[in-house]
Amino acid sequence: MDITPPAINPIHPDLQRADGTSVYRPIGSHTYTTHWLLAAENRLLAAARRSVIPPVGRATFARVAGLHQGPMDTGQRALASSFALSEKLLLAGLGPAGAGKTTAMRLVASAVDAAGGRLIPLAPSARAAEVLGTDLQRRAHTMPSWLHQRARASTGSEPASPGFQLGPGDVVLVDEAGMAGTLLLDEILADAAAAGAVVRLLGDPHQLAAVEAGGALRLIARAGGTVELDQLHRFRVDGEAEASLVLRDGEDRRSAFAWYRDKGRIVAGTYDAMCDAVFTAWSKDQDRASPR
Incomplete structure (x- = not known):
């Protein structure tokens, strides 16, 4: 069954596609479900x-x-x-x-x-x-x-x-x-x-x-x-818990990204360089966790 919300306002003919839908409605945005x-x-x-x-x-x-x-x-x-x-x-x-x-x-x-x-x-x-x-x-x-x-x-x-x-x-x-x-x-x-x-x-x-x-x-x-629950226990760095909640809720993501950038948590590079960096960091963590 089609549960796509109907258009609120009348669609001007110049703003209609050939199938009668509004050009402002994304293609493939119809929503369907089942009675079950x-x-x-x-x-x-x-x-x-x-x-x-x-x-x-x-x-x-x-x-x-x-x-x-x-x-x-x-x-x-x-x-x-x-x-x-x-x-x-x-x-x-x-x-x-x-x-x-x-x-x-x-x-x-x-x-x-x-x-x-x-x-x-x-x-x-x-x-x-x-x-x-x-x-x-x-x-x-x-x-x-x-x-x-x-x-x-x-x-x-x-x-x-x-x-x-x-x-x-x-x-x-x-x-x-x-x-x-x-x-x-x-x-x-x-x-x-x-x-x-x-x-x-x-x-x-x-x-x-x-x-x-x-x-x-x-x-x-x-x-x-x-x-x-709204109190976090996993983070130990000041401000990280708050930044993660802001990022999760999506209210002010600019401030969250600014926190991660200022802490050096955001890095950029080519695909190969980033894969190498992830592997190197993982390898160091494994070595640190392995018993001597």
């Missing part, structure tokens, strides 16, 4: 409003949070408590790279474990799943592989592995959710809801989008079903 995709988006939005039994009780979370090791700022603790205690079937947590989203998820994982449930980490890609599993110290899956194994078990084609079981009190965590396709998220949501589990999305809608039809994380964020 719109229905999936509506189900995700409805899930962000639907109340269920939270995966962790307040007393359990307070006890686990009191024993949690490592520094956490107010935003990280708010994100962790929301993911564990929220009654919403679907809840999203947003934050730029370096905001400490994964650190907050370690507390969520501990709280879910203490409550008798399981936190199941999922990601759109194998690389992202590997990093997530390492950070949370538990097996992570790609979204398609998780759904595939769940489907095989449900049809009886193979015994249900304990690692792929899902039940009440479990939390399905989708990391890098901005890169997740909407239809995949819809499948994961339906599977979790049928099992009595909840879904938590983690990501940044300002980063890379999904290869397939996506945008669900941004849609949910606009609807208000999110918890957001």
Whole structure:
């Protein structure tokens, strides 16, 4: 179905192409979608409003949070408590790279474990799943592989592995959710809801989008079903955190580029020269990290 917005003003004949479109409308700018995709988006939005039994009780979370090791700022603790205690079937947590989203998820994982449930980490890609599993110290899956194994078990084609079981009190965590396709998220949501589990999305809608039809994380964020982090921890150079946020939000990119230029972070050269420079820098970092 065509969902291209109609022209606001009448088009003068001298400003029309042969097909009747305005010369000011870029060629190929028509937008299409399907009824299935719109229905999936509506189900995700409805899930962000639907109340269920939270995966962790307040007393359990307070006890686990009191024993949690490592520094956490107010935003990280708010994100962790929301993911564990929220009654919403679907809840999203947003934050730029370096905001400490994964650190907050370690507390969520501990709280879910203490409550008798399981936190199941999922990601759109194998690389992202590997990093997530390492950070949370538990097996992570790609979204398609998780759904595939769940489907095989449900049809009886193979015994249900304990690692792929899902039940009440479990939390399905989708990391890098901005890169997740909407239809995949819809499948994961339906599977979790049928099992009595909840879904938590983690990501940044300002980063890379999904290869397939996506945008669900941004849609949910606009609807208000999110918890957001805005304090960065990754950077140590004065001004770098602020510059990265400006660059991310796109409000005043000139000031951000000026910061990177003044710090010598912007270099120019031929393709071959830049490739050589990147390789040389990488090689030095590898040598520095290798044990002597």
